[in-house]
Amino acid sequence: RYYRLIATLFMRFRFLSALLITVLIGVSYWYIATANVCPVPLSYRLGTLDDHFGITPEQAKERIAIAEKVWEDEAGRELFNYDESADFTVNFVFDDRQAFADSEMAQSAALDERRAENESLIESTNQLQTEYETLLNAYNDSVANYETRLATYNQTVRRYNDQGGAPQSAYQDLERQKSSLDTEAGNLQVRADEIEDLAQQLNRLQAESKDRVDAYNREVQRYNRQFGYEREFTQGDYVGKGINIYKFSSDAELVSVLTHEFGHALGIGHVEDESSVMYYLLTDESETPTLSEADKTALLEVCGDGTGLAQELRRLIRNTIALII
Numbered sequence: 001r002y003y004r005l006i007a008t009l010f011m012r013f014r015f016l017s018a019l020l021i022t023v024l025i026g027v028s029y030w031y032i033a034t035a036n037v038c039p040v041p042l043s044y045r046l047g048t049l050d051d052h053f054g055i056t057p058e059q060a061k062e063r064i065a066i067a068e069k070v071w072e073d074e075a076g077r078e079l080f081n082y083d084e085s086a087d088f089t090v091n092f093v094f095d096d097r098q099a100f101a102d103s104e105m106a107q108s109a110a111l112d113e114r115r116a117e118n119e120s121l122i123e124s125t126n127q128l129q130t131e132y133e134t135l136l137n138a139y140n141d142s143v144a145n146y147e148t149r150l151a152t153y154n155q156t157v158r159r160y161n162d163q164g165g166a167p168q169s170a171y172q173d174l175e176r177q178k179s180s181l182d183t184e185a186g187n188l189q190v191r192a193d194e195i196e197d198l199a200q201q202l203n204r205l206q207a208e209s210k211d212r213v214d215a216y217n218r219e220v221q222r223y224n225r226q227f228g229y230e231r232e233f234t235q236g237d238y239v240g241k242g243i244n245i246y247k248f249s250s251d252a253e254l255v256s257v258l259t260h261e262f263g264h265a266l267g268i269g270h271v272e273d274e275s276s277v278m279y280y281l282l283t284d285e286s287e288t289p290t291l292s293e294a295d296k297t298a299l300l301e302v303c304g305d306g307t308g309l310a311q312e313l314r315r316l317i318r319n320t321i322a323l324i325i
Helices: 002-033 057-075 096-162 168-227 251-265 293-303 309-324
Strands: 042-049 080-082 088-092 236-238 242-245
Touching: 042 057, 042 242, 057 080, 057 088, 057 251, 057 293, 096 168, 236 251, 242 251, 251 293
Parallel strands: 042 080, 042 088, 088 242
Antiparallel strands: 236 242
């Protein structure tokens, strides 16, 4: 009977051991398979920062903090934790993508400068056009007045000629009128020459404005062919042990890319809504990205509300592993 009891206990021990091993294997497999699903709080640090990006480590950390806060504000809990000893890194890797972005920014700045110059030239042309029209209208009024006075003078001269000549007093008055009309005719000719010169100057400016606008439009078309395309998220990627940033043209774009890649680090895939942070193409950027309803739904599906059994179990396993290591 004693040996039978020992055998029974031994069989139960073997069963429990096998059951425990099976459970441990199952839990381990489940944990490994879901290790990248909402691994929060995710500890990270700033890794490589290439000098070509032209930002300081402090500035990089500020942008990263803005990006992580987008997700944490929605979740209502800590999802990320900055830790200088963390294995997970956010790296700024300079390659041909940023060189391409730098070229885009340089050409965009040149186009902006060219557009400003063109607008200034067009404004000057418009001002000259207004001046020309004002002078021309005044000149036409003066010509009409001169022609009226000249017609009156000629009519008076003809009347006196028909009478055999003008009296002495009338003759002297007609001479004064003639002298005044001659002077006005000379002044009108000077003004006509000035207006003609102004018209030629205006024509040159209008032709120059047209040529420069046409050249600018050709440059814009060339710029759009080179840079005007839908920008897939090649600005950065999530690689399991970290996030790599390859290019950005503004602080807003950098924050948008960081927010997108932090979403992948949480285990969130791409969503279909074009207004979403997790859309596969980079759309309009704002200084602080806003999660769409699709983003929020994806976050809830992956990370839950922080109280689910799966999240608690993963957190317990991670904490246990951290204590052992």
